[in-house]
Amino acid sequence: MATIKPDPNDVNETVASKVHFAELCGLLEKIAKTQGNDKKKRILKDFIDQWRQSHKILHENEKETTDSFYPAMRLLLPHLEKERVAYGIKEHMFAKLLIEVLCLGKDSQDAQRLLNYKAPKSAKADVGDFASVVFFVLQNRCPSRGHLYIQEVNDCLDGIAANNAAKKKDAVRKFIVKLITNMSAMELKWLTRMIVKELKIGLSQSSVLSVFHPDAEEFYNVNNNLEKVCRLMHDPSVRIHEIGISVFSPFTPMLGERASPDKVEKLMEGKTYYIETKFDGERMLLHKDGGEYKYYSRSGNEYTNTFGSNRYDGTLTQYIHDTFKSDLDTCILDGEMILYHAETGTYATKAMNTDVKSTNREGYQPCLHVFDILLYNEKVLTNLPLKERLKYIEKAITPLEGRIIISEHKEAKTNQDCADALNEAIDGREEGIMVKNPESVYRPNTRKGGWFKIKPEYVGGLMDELDVLVVGGYFGVGHRAGMMSHFLCAVAVPPKDGATEPELFYSFCKIGSGYTKKELQDFNAKLVDHWQAFDKKNPPKCIELASGFKEKPDAWIEPNKSAIVQIKAAEIIDSDRFKCGFTLRFPRVEKFRDDKQWYECMTVSEVEEMKNKSGGKLAGGYVELGEDDEPTKKKRKIISRAVKPTLGSQFRAADMSSVKQTSKILEGKEICVINGPISHSKQLLEKRIVECGGSIVQNPGRETYCVVVEKVVFRVNSMIKSTNYDIIKAQWLISCLENNTLIPWSPGDMIFATEKTEKLFQHDFDEYGDSYTIDTSSNVLKDVFTHMKMKSKDELSSENIAEIEDKYFPDESPYGLFRTCKFYLDNNLVINDPSTHIKDSSLDLIALELRFFGAVLSKKLSLDISHVLVDSNDLVRVKELKSERRSRQKKFHIVTPDWIKECMEEGSIVNERAFEPIV
CATH class of the missing domain: 2.40.50.140 (Nucleic acid-binding proteins)
Known part of the structure; x- marks a missing residue:
């Protein structure tokens, strides 16, 4: 940067009015071409140091000045400029403006290059880099060096923004003409990147701010004001030791770090922690100063016009003004804004495509769930531990149902406590849970402050893929x-x-x-x-x-x-x-x-x-923790979600690096194992297949001999629908391995047989699965008799009847609606004990209807129950039922009579999750 000399006749001179924009562009060009983050930062530091030196020269006799590094910083970090959020110019629009200003024909080669800058052959430039295409088109149309100062460039950009918002196209064109005619192509390349807010110099926002001042990023996170950061932190030797939070100054709130249930004890060092519900709404900060209110989103955008600036307007403020205690003057509340339906007492979710900031909500009203407070009557609370801050919330407001609520938290200590809470959230169709350290202080815009968010999708094995x-x-x-x-x-x-x-x-x-x-x-x-x-x-x-x-x-x-x-x-x-x-x-x-x-x-x-x-939710299971070798530690039976994406456990193959072949019974056979029984896991079966000369694949193909399955899951159903693969019970493979011989398939071994295999069975077996050519055994004979019994018309099971109905009367048999369902009626909850079943209850009439429509009723909560029916007016045992469900491998649905009614009206089984009671 050239040496700056003060002008005694200019009382308003600034450093930005003395430094050419070309110098800033030269700096960016040099940084972009330099390899290594540290080297890039040193180049930027030299520029900032020279700027500060020039600042001292210009303002050495002034006690206070508003001049700062901000004019340059706003160009180095253009995406942080809140004033330009509505700038209105992106690549395509800027291309059309350039074409118009340069008087290019719309079909000319250069015009097409600008409009189709993403086309691989649009110009000798990086594919998709609009600024490089601008440089290529303008390099022979611009002066070799520009003459504008940084201050003049900022004035032009502000003029473009203001006139573009006012839709004054001629004024916008005037400013663009000034920039183009007074800049080189290289300068216009960097100007373009500033306009589209993609600088591409290889330095992050954090790096740029840290070079300017060691506390700059932290201070920006508090106030979201770049000009204030540059003005108040001009001297890098002056440190800011306490976060300056003030009313009506937006900042980025504290955030949660991802975690999983099996890591919570370690993260909390074995100490007590808090568990809260993770709400599915919009993060919102409410600022109050007397009778004036303002609302800011997580990103610092203001929504006061929607929710209300005083007690007389808005969709929320007019209803909550009187909930604040009379002795409270100023405060800042942190919470989640959610839509609440007063008639049903339910909350909307983002999956319902609702917008809490919209005025058209179809019966829903905004409700603020407050979980933290940062300011109380001018007292900054951020340096207090969370357990102390929570006390101030109750001193600040009186909750009002459906309008402003104090979020509840419960204390926990173990991994199992966390897993149980997450399972409850899954049952309640909630987004997840928050785990917080009671000793944590409030640190804006950080995920390393002692808050952790835990969702089903963060836990491997819980989500459908x-x-x-x-x-x-x-x-x-x-x-x-x-x-x-x-x-x-x-x-x-x-x-x-x-x-x-x-x-x-x-x-x-x-x-x-x-x-x-x-x-x-x-x-x-x-x-x-x-x-x-x-x-x-x-x-x-x-x-x-x-x-x-x-x-x-x-x-x-x-x-x-x-x-x-x-x-x-x-x-x-x-x-x-x-x-x-x-x-x-x-x-x-x-x-x-x-x-x-x-x-x-x-x-x-x-x-x-x-x-x-599942009502759209993709949480396909529950968290299960098991005892480790050390009794005080827990481990999950599911695969944890690693930082680097990996295959789900159902697709993961066993490690075959040390497996040696010991047999040839499966030589030349390609087998896909989906899952196995507890005694023979998927990985164990795969190793034994390789030992016996076979090969394994994780997805079947045209050369696959068979698919081995213990439990029919969604993926297996998809394979059955494709009709391309023979799907065999895992017991067949286990028998082959135990007898060291390849046992021919029989109908009893099959979960699904292809058309080709079925024809072979028809040639070798009768309709009950008895072979024409192979001598039978007692076990095989028992299976045949069992199959004959199932085929008997006098003793058809509910499942067999359902199959017949589906085959021969798919549209004509409404009386088999619940044929495949087995119900337990919660007249009185006694698990696996029918002795105390109460008769003449409110559910007895429904029991008759269920039987009439083909359902099987059980007097005990047996392991094969598919549905538990509870009285809508008697939900005291629902929590106990959910606890029992989590302990079972085969889950059951908990429904109310409304579900039965809905199924009958629709003539088909409807989604149960919408009818599960939430307590």
């Missing part, structure tokens, strides 16, 4: 520039009769996280030759998007050239942005599936079935 097909891509920016960084995924429309491979795919979700940079690069390299530009005037016939192309990709790929990705998500929610009509909430990639063919992705009907099965 989905295999979807990549059909579209979006060009990346920043460190992902030059490749596809996000992907449009689809599911298959079930193929028509006779077809083996799907021909049409519906858009389903967009993914952009969960993978490492190396995994992303490898996946891009695999597909790079197959991408085609997406033209909405001539879209591909094999892929259907939502009407209006609401999620249009930059490029698309033929399904048979693409690959499957395995993803996880919190839940399936309704959405009109994708052709399916629903999509995933918080999707992330678990694995790129090289072991699956493109046509093996999930179908629309399969995803819809998952959605209907």
Whole structure:
């Protein structure tokens, strides 16, 4: 930076008015080309030091000045400029402005380069980097060096922002002309990146702020005001030891770190901790100063106009003004804003596509759940421990149902306490739980302060996984520039009769996280030759998007050239942005599936079935903790969610590195093991298969001999529907291994047989499974007699009747509605003890209806119960029932008579979760 000399005639001079914008761009160019974070920071530090030295020269005789590093800092961190949130100019709009100002023909080569900057051959520039394309187009149209100072550039940008908001196009054009005619192409490249808020110099926000001042990032997190940070922290030797929180100054709240139930004891060092419900709403900070109120979101956006600035207006303030204690003047409350339905007493979730900030809520009203307080009558509470801060909440407000609530917390100490709380949250269809250290102080915008969030999707083995097909891509920016960084995924429309491979795919979700940079690069390299530009005037016939192309990709790929990705998500929610009509909430990639063919992705009907099965929630199980070798420690029986995405436990193969072949009974046989019994786990069976000369795969293909299954799960049902694989009971494989011989299949070994296998059985076995050629044994004979008994018309089971009804009277037998259900009526809860069953209860009449419609009733809560029916007016045993359910391997549904009524009205079994009582 050149030496600055003060002008005695200029009383308003600033450093920014003396430093050329070209110097700042030269700094950015140098930083961008330098390798290594430390070297980049040293270059930036030299520039800041020179700025501070110039500041001393200009203002050495002034006691106070508002001049600071802010004019440069706002250009170094353009994405932090709240004043420019509504700037209104992105790449495409800026391209059209440049074309207009430069008088380029719309069909000219340079105009097309600007408009189609993501096209790989648009210019000799990085793919998808708009600023590089601008440089390429303007390098022969601009002066070799600009003449504008940093202050002048800021004035122009502010002018563009103000006039763009006022829709004064001519004024906007005037400022852009001034910038273009007074800047070099290199300067315009960096200006473009500042406008689109993507600087791409390889330094993070944290790094830039730390170079300016060691406390700058912490102070910015408190007040979200970049100008205030630069002005008050001009001297790096002056440290800020206490966080300065003040009313009506927005800041980023404290956040929770991810955790899992089996780590809580260690995180809390064995001490007591608090458990709270994790609410599915919008984080909101309420500031109160006398009769004036303001509301700020987590990102610092203000929503006072919605909720109300005083006791007479808004959707919330007018109802809660009188809940504040009379001796309270100022306060800042931290909480979650949720929509509450007064008539039903229920809360809305984000899955219902509701917006707490909207004024159109269809019967819902905003309710603030307060879980922390940071200021009480001008006293800053952030340095007090949480257990002390919570006392101030009760001193500040009186709760009002449906408007402002003090969030409840309970004390816990063990991993099992945490697991039980998470299971209760799953039962209650809640988002998860928060675990907090009672001694934690409040630290804005940090996840390392003693708060932990635990959701079902953070715990491996709890969430259902989905295999979807990549059909579209979006060009990346920043460190992902030059490749596809996000992907449009689809599911298959079930193929028509006779077809083996799907021909049409519906858009389903967009993914952009969960993978490492190396995994992303490898996946891009695999597909790079197959991408085609997406033209909405001539879209591909094999892929259907939502009407209006609401999620249009930059490029698309033929399904048979693409690959499957395995993803996880919190839940399936309704959405009109994708052709399916629903999509995933918080999707992330678990694995790129090289072991699956493109046509093996999930179908629309399969995803819809998952959605209907659990009300959209994808939590497919419960947390179970088991004793470790040390009695004071716990470990999960499920696979924990690692930082790096891995395969789910049901797909994970055994380690075969040390396995040696000892037999040839399975030589040449490729087998897929889905699961096994407790005595023979999936991994053990796979090792024994390899020992016997066979090979294993995690997903069956055309060469697979059979699929081995102990328990029929959702994935197995999908295989059965495909009719492509012989699916065998695990006991057949165990018998082969124990007898060291390959035992031929019999009908009794099969869970599902292909058409080819069925024909072989018809040739060798009668209808009861008795072989024509093989001598029988006592065990086989028992199985045959059992099968004959099941076939007997006089002793058909409920399940057999249901199968017959489904086969011969699919649309004509309403009286078999509950044929496959086994009910326990909670007249009086006595588990596995029928002796005290009370007769003549309120559920007896419903019992007659259930029998009439084919249900089986049990007088005890046996292990094969599928449903427990409870009286809506007597829910005292629901908690006990849920506790019993969590202890069982086979879960049962808890429903009220309303579910029975709904099923009868619909003529089919409806989703039980919506009718499970919540206590």
